Each structure stands twice: as structure tokens, then as C-alpha cells.
Amino acid sequence: MAKLKAAILISGRGSNMQALVNASKTDGFPAEIVLVLSNNADAAGLQFAAENNIPTAIVNHRDYDNREAFDGRLNDVISQSGARLICLAGFMRLLTPGFVNQWRDRIINIHPSLLPAFKGLHVHERAIETGVKFTGCTVHFIRPEMDDGPIIAQAAVPVLSNDDADILAARILEQEHLIYPLALKLIGEGRVKVHGSKVQISDAIESNNSVISPLG
Ligand code: GRF
Numbered sequence: 001m002a003k004l005k006a007a008i009l010i011s012g013r014g015s016n017m018q019a020l021v022n023a024s025k026t027d028g029f030p031a032e033i034v035l036v037l038s039n040n041a042d043a044a045g046l047q048f049a050a051e052n053n054i055p056t057a058i059v060n061h062r063d064y065d066n067r068e069a070f071d072g073r074l075n076d077v078i079s080q081s082g083a084r085l086i087c088l089a090g091f092m093r094l095l096t097p098g099f100v101n102q103w104r105d106r107i108i109n110i111h112p113s114l115l116p117a118f119k120g121l122h123v124h125e126r127a128i129e130t131g132v133k134f135t136g137c138t139v140h141f142i143r144p145e146m147d148d149g150p151i152i153a154q155a156a157v158p159v160l161s162n163d164d165a166d167i168l169a170a171r172i173l174e175q176e177h178l179i180y181p182l183a184l185k186l187i188g189e190g191r192v193k194v195h196g197s198k199v200q201i202s203d204a205i206e207s208n209n210s211v212i213s214p215l216g
Contacts, residue, residue, distance in 0.1 A: 002003050002101075003029075003031055003032045003188065004030060004031040004032070004035065004084060004085055004187065005031070005032055005034045005081070005082050005083045005084050005085070006020070006024075006031050006032070006033055006083055006084070006085040006086070006087055006184065007009070007033075007034060007035040007036070007037060007078045007083035007084055007085070007086050007087070008020055008021075008033055008035070008037070008049075008086075008087045008088075009034050009038070009039075009074075009086060009087070009088050009089065009091040009138055010036060010037070010038050010043050010045045010046075010089050010090055010091055010154075011038060011039055011040050011043055011091050011092040011093070012040065012043050012044060012045065012046060012090055012092070012200075013044050013045060013090060013093040014036075014043060014046070014048060014049075014089065014090065014158055015045075015090075015173065015176075015177065016089035016090060016110055016176055016177065016180050017036060017045050017048070017049065017087075017089045017090075017092075018045065018048055019168050019176070019177035019178075019180055019181055020033060020087060020089065020180055020181055020184055021033050021036075021048070021049065021052055021054060022181075023184065023185070024123050024179035024184075025052075025092050029185065029188070030127050030185060030188030031085070031184050031187070031188035032187050033049075033054050034054075034055065034060065034081045034082055034083050035054070035056070035057060035077070035078065035081035035083055036049035036055070036056050036057075037056070037057045037058070037059060037074070037077060037078065038056070038058055038059075039058070039059055039060060039061045039091070039092075039093055040058075040173035041058045041060065041068075042058070045089075045104040046058075055081065055144060057077050057081075057162060058117055059073050059074055059077060063118070066097055067094070067095075067096045067122065068098065070093070071096045071098065071099040072132055074099065075099060075102065075166065076096075077192035078112060083104060083153070084110070085106050085107075085109055085184075085187060086103055086107040086108070087109075087180070087184065088109040088110070088142065089106065089109065089110060090110075091109075095107075095142070096144075096146075100144045100145070105141050105150075105194050106208075107141065107142045108139055108140065108141055108142070108148075108152065108183060108184075109140060109141075109142050110137060110138070110176055110179075110180050111125055111136050111137065111138050111140070111141050111147050112124070112135075112136075112169065112172050113124075113127065113135055113136065113137065113138065113175065114134065114135055114136045114137075114138060114154055114156060115140060115147060115148075115151060115154075116147075116148075117132070117135070118135070119146060119148065122153015122165075123135075124165035124166075124168045124169050124172070125165045126161060127159055127168065128163060128164070128168065132159055133158060133159055133213040133214070134156045134157065134158040134159065134211070134213065135156070135157060135159055135168070135172065136154055136155050136157050136172060136175060137154065137175050137176045137179060138151055138153070138154045139151075139152045139153045139179055139180055139182075139183035140152055141194060141199070142208070150194050150197055150198055150199045151198075151199060152183045152186065152187070152192060152199050152201075153179040153182055153183045153186070154179065155172075155175035155176075155178065155179045156211065157171045157172055157175060158211075158213045159213075162163070163207055175196070177216070186201055186204075188213075191203060191204075
């Protein structure tokens with residue numbers, strides 16, 4: 001079966017992009033990365049992509065008069081790459097409803113919380129401040145509203161009493177690097193279907209084990 005062609009959009013470090021690229025190189029992976037695009041010319045992740053022979057592009061939002069013009073250029077560059085799926089990986093621009101609807105159910109994002117909790121920024125600080133015992137990360141299809149849309153995969157991690165935002169972020173990031181490739185694999189295998197506001201995954205392996213914090 002032909003591989004699903006995916007573009008990854010980044011703004012900075014690009015560690016999730018690296019996880020997707022590395023997964024895409026493993027035997028039998030059903031997706032290939034055909035483009036890494038950044039809105040920042042100095043995004044650290046661009047070098048990794050280039051070293052891995054993945055075409056890169058820079059579309060600097062500061063060069064465009066408005067969001068529609070910026071998104072129009074994004075659409076052109078992504079379409080020209082042949083990508084059929086867009087993976088947002090730390091891409092720090094809000095996309096216009098026009099763009100999101102044009103690519104409906106073909107744009108996925110990773111967010112470092114258990115959505116719908118803690119949308120937006122400073123999620124780790126807010127999780128610690130709120131006193132939740134678990135947080136985590138979510139891969140979801142995007143909708144025009146920020147950090148909204150059908151959930152494909154989540155991983156939960158405990159919030160420990162001595163955590164600061166950096167420690168918690170690192171614990172979550174490890175899981176991000178597992179669930180983002182997993183979500184891409186499931187989509188590439190054609191096992192992910194959107195029904196209304198939910199995702200259904202065929203032949204999914206599920207577990208009904210509970211995880212409790214604190215113990216004792
Ligand atoms: C990740 O925590 C991701 O969940 C969020 O932005 C961060 C990007 O990190 N959307 P990286 O650029 O993938 O390393």
C-alpha cells in the first residue's frame with residue numbers, strides 16, 4: 001500500500017518532529033515525511049530535517065500582511081509537497097478557520113496536557129497549581145478553536161509532589177515522543193475514523209487497568 005505523505009510544521013526545537021521522522025524510517029511504517037516547514041528560519045529542528053534528507057521550507061509569518069495571506073502560502077507549499085496530512089509539532093501560529101476547514105480531519109496536533117483540560121499555554125504550571133494528580137499529552141485532529149478537536153491518542157503521567165514545570169514537561173515529552181508516532185501510524189494504516197466529535201480506531205488495543213496516585 002502507498003505510504004501516507006505527511007508534512008510537519010514546527011516553530012522551534014522540533015523534538016516531536018524528530019520522533020515522527022525517526023518512526024517514519026522504521027520498517028513497514030505506513031507514512032513518510034515529505035516536508036518539514038517552519039515559520040522561523042532559526043528553528044533548531046530544520047537542521048535535523050535537512051540532515052535526514054527531508055525537504056524543508058520556511059514561511060515567515062512576518063512577511064505576510066494578514067493570517068489569510070500567510071495560510072494561503074502555507075497551503076501552496078504544503079500542497080506542492082504532495083502531503084495529504086499535516087502534523088503540527090510545536091507550531092506556534094493559530095491557523096485560520098478557512099485553512100483548518102480546507103484540511104478538515106487532515107491536520108493533527110500534539111498538546112502537552114490531557115485535553116480538554118489545560119488548553120493554551122503554561123500548561124505544566126497550571127497543572128501543578130491546580131493540584132491534579134495526573135496530566136499528560138494528547139494527539140488530536142484540529143478544529144478552528146484552539147486545542148480543540150477529536151482525540152486520537154493520550155498518555156497520562158503522574159504529577160509528583162516535588163515537580164516543577166520543567167521536570168513535569170520532561171516527563172510528558174517522553175510520552176509525546178511515543179504517542180505522536182503511534183497516532184501517525186494508526187492514521188497511515190487507515191484505522192482512524194472521525195465520527196462527529198469523536199475518533200474511532202479499528203482493532204485498537206485497550207487496557208482497563210487503573211493507575212492510582214497517591215498509593216498507600
Ligand atoms: C511540545 O511540548 C508540544 O506538545 C507542544 O509544543 C512542544 C513542542 O516541542 N505543542 P518540540 O518542538 O516538539 O520539541
